[in-house]
Amino acid sequence: MELPVLNSSPAANSVSNADGGCDSHSCGSTGDQLGHLPEHIRAKVHNHPCYSEQAHHYFARMHVAVAPACNIQCHYCNRKYDCSNESRPGVVSEVLTPVQAVKKVMAVAANIPQMTVLGIAGPGDPLANPERTFETFRELSEKAPDIKLCVSTNGLALPESVEELSKHNIDHVTITINCVDPDVGAKIYPWIFWNNKRIMGREGAEILIAQQQKGLEMLTARGILVKVNSVMIPGVNDEHLAEVSRVVKSKGAFLHNVMPLIAEPEHGTFYGLMGQSGPTHDELQKLQDACSGDMNMMRHCRQCRADAVGLLGEDRGQEFTMDKIEDMEIDYPAAMVKRAEVHAEIARELEIKEKASAAKAELAKAGLVAIQGLKKDVLKARPVLMAVATKGGGVINEHFGHASEFLIYEAHDGDVRFIGHRKTTPYCEGGDTCGDGESALDVTIRELSGCEVVLCSKVGYEPWGPLEAAGIQPNGEHAMEAIEDAVLAVYEEMRVAGKLEAKPVLQQKAA
Amino acid sequence: MAFEIIETCVNCYACEPLCPNQAIYQASPHFLIDPDKCTECIGDYMDAQCSSICPIEGAILDELGREVNPPGSLTGISPALLAKYQAAVEATYQTALAAKSA
Numbered sequence: 001m002e003l004p005v006l007n008s009s010p011a012a013n014s015v016s017n018a019d020g021g022c023d024s025h026s027c028g029s030t031g032d033q034l035g036h037l038p039e040h041i042r043a044k045v046h047n048h049p050c051y052s053e054q055a056h057h058y059f060a061r062m063h064v065a066v067a068p069a070c071n072i073q074c075h076y077c078n079r080k081y082d083c084s085n086e087s088r089p090g091v092v093s094e095v096l097t098p099v100q101a102v103k104k105v106m107a108v109a110a111n112i113p114q115m116t117v118l119g120i121a122g123p124g125d126p127l128a129n130p131e132r133t134f135e136t137f138r139e140l141s142e143k144a145p146d147i148k149l150c151v152s153t154n155g156l157a158l159p160e161s162v163e164e165l166s167k168h169n170i171d172h173v174t175i176t177i178n179c180v181d182p183d184v185g186a187k188i189y190p191w192i193f194w195n196n197k198r199i200m201g202r203e204g205a206e207i208l209i210a211q212q213q214k215g216l217e218m219l220t221a222r223g224i225l226v227k228v229n230s231v232m233i234p235g236v237n238d239e240h241l242a243e244v245s246r247v248v249k250s251k252g253a254f255l256h257n258v259m260p261l262i263a264e265p266e267h268g269t270f271y272g273l274m275g276q277s278g279p280t281h282d283e284l285q286k287l288q289d290a291c292s293g294d295m296n297m298m299r300h301c302r303q304c305r306a307d308a309v310g311l312l313g314e315d316r317g318q319e320f321t322m323d324k325i326e327d328m329e330i331d332y333p334a335a336m337v338k339r340a341e342v343h344a345e346i347a348r349e350l351e352i353k354e355k356a357s358a359a360k361a362e363l364a365k366a367g368l369v370a371i372q373g374l375k376k377d378v379l380k381a382r383p384v385l386m387a388v389a390t391k392g393g394g395v396i397n398e399h400f401g402h403a404s405e406f407l408i409y410e411a412h413d414g415d416v417r418f419i420g421h422r423k424t425t426p427y428c429e430g431g432d433t434c435g436d437g438e439s440a441l442d443v444t445i446r447e448l449s450g451c452e453v454v455l456c457s458k459v460g461y462e463p464w465g466p467l468e469a470a471g472i473q474p475n476g477e478h479a480m481e482a483i484e485d486a487v488l489a490v491y492e493e494m495r496v497a498g499k500l501e502a503k504p505v506l507q508q509k510a511a
Numbered sequence: 512m513a514f515e516i517i518e519t520c521v522n523c524y525a526c527e528p529l530c531p532n533q534a535i536y537q538a539s540p541h542f543l544i545d546p547d548k549c550t551e552c553i554g555d556y557m558d559a560q561c562s563s564i565c566p567i568e569g570a571i572l573d574e575l576g577r578e579v580n581p582p583g584s585l586t587g588i589s590p591a592l593l594a595k596y597q598a599a600v601e602a603t604y605q606t607a608l609a610a611k612s613a
């Protein structure tokens with residue numbers, strides 16, 4: 001696909017993509033969080049499904065559960081389940097031995113070439129289980145060197161693990177840092193296990209914070225990428241997180257990802273039982289916006305490890321149960337050749353997309369062509385949130401009723417920005433007659449609050465009315481179109497229809 | 512003189528590598544302590560290691576059968592709060608049952 005590139009704007013042209021190394025989302029006008037990163041870091045995250053907004057439509061990561069023990073307690077975690085820092089509350093993973101884990105990863109990698117990143121994130125803290133975690137990494141670095149490894153930790157055992165981590169093929173480390181002030185920490189962590197003792201309250205939090213910060217510094221000093229996750233707990237650390245953002249940035253973390261607290265009584269967690277509520281989508285977005293002035297924020301973190309097998313929620317887990325894997329014969333060297341081909345193909349596709357967007361941005365800058373939504377008089381229009389149902393590939397290709405998550409985009413002034421993911425239970429769990437789908441629809445509508453449009457490949461007659469009543473316009477007219485183009489087109493339609501002047505009063509359905 | 516792991520253990524593996532006497536072993540349905548090997552960590556540590564890292568209140572008993580970590584001591588969730596929650600869950604369940612049979 002050849003697109004005209006006009007040379008009328010040399011400044012815009014300086015973000016040349018001739019080497020294919022610059023993602024248009026990174027340097028274009030969409031405000032992607034990679035834009036401010038130094039080149040060597042950007043190169044590292046370029047094809048990373050967790051970090052590159054583009055790539056995560058094409059590549060997938062998986063997790064294996066080899067590390068069940070934890071050395072701290074968080075008030076949002078029930079240790080009967082997996083680490084809440086990395087998975088949704090209430091998830092129980094089957095714990096694998098390192099040998100089983102290695103076999104599973106290689107089976108998945110051989111069958112799903114898009115799988116490029118393996119993470120170990122629990123169910124407890126990987127570094128509280130160093131033997132199991134590192135044995136898995138060691139084996140994989142040797143047998144499957146084309147897989148990037150990543151690890152997520154609460155940070156307590158991080159300093160003593162840095163040496164060992166730097167020996168493996170570690171791509172990046174995620175530290176969950178909820179505070180830098182022990183008084184705040186005392187409200188989040190009831191205890192830690194440290195130097196053969198259980199240490200309660202503020203004293204424990206103080207040690208944890210010191211270890212996290214030290215670990216962060218040691219990693220960045222060695223050039224290992226560090227991402228910081230924070231759980232936003234309203235009334236506990238919400239105001240404090242801007243400070244966290246500032247501190248971790250100054251110590252070299254390359255991304256800060258703020259996740260919402262999820263606390264329900266049925267999770268049996270302290271916060272859940274105490275009635276501590278999580279932030280609303282709006283509060284979360286406000287905080288993310290407030291912090292992003294200070295730090296590169298990551299908005300498309302899927303906060304989930306259910307994407308373990310397959311791309312974008314497409315669940316292929318059943319193909320890779322342990323008993324099936326035991327019987328598989330894997331010729332990994334052959335698979336690696338195949339994988340390299342697929343990766344090259346995806347890279348080509350990404351490059352074409354980048355060139356197309358860069359060319360488009362340039363046309364717009366030069367003011368030569370009125371691209372949808374880019375006209376000057378759009379400036380007064382308000383931003384609009386839209387939800388998109390997609391199976392991946394950057395296009396609108398999922399039925400409303402089959403979507404288990406929606407991608408949220410914000411259109412504003414001819415610009416499209418990715419905001420985040422929202423999960424839901426598919427309205428219609430298979431089949432065309434969804435008599436029982438009622439309450440699932442309510443959940444979806446609640447999850448989509450704040451959105452004014454939902455774009456999908458198809459939407460049934462039944463959900464149409466309730467969606468409209470909730471102020472969310474269903475739209476199936478852009479099936480198979482590129483997400484951003486469709487969002488802009490709809491935004492432009494709304495503008496032309498005069499819908500962008502005032503915020504409509506939403507009749508939110510009580511769910 | 513020995514500690515004991517009981518059925519509320521969630522098999523998190525945390526205690527097993529810490530025992531100075533390798534008294535803890537993985538078993539089904541949950542981890543167990545070999546009473547002949549357990550010394551309650553006396554002579555090795557100030558605090559018994561298994562019960563110092565175990566996240567589950569009540570999962571480990573001392574030689575007198577007392578919970579080393581009684582309810583509320585680790586999570587801050589008091590027994591009263593837990594009872595209230597369990598009652599609420601039970602009520603929801605009963606309502607759902609009634610609605611179904613109606």
Ligand code: SF4
Nearest residue numbers: 070074077083084085
């Ligand atoms: S670090 Fe993870 S596993 Fe450990 S208590 Fe916190 S949320 Fe739970």
Ligand code: SF4
Nearest residue numbers: 530549550551552561
């Ligand atoms: S009390 Fe000490 S010696 Fe006994 S099982 Fe626990 S860790 Fe081992």
Ligand code: SF4
Nearest residue numbers: 520521523524526565
């Ligand atoms: S630490 Fe407690 S819950 Fe975990 S395996 Fe040991 S006894 Fe069981």
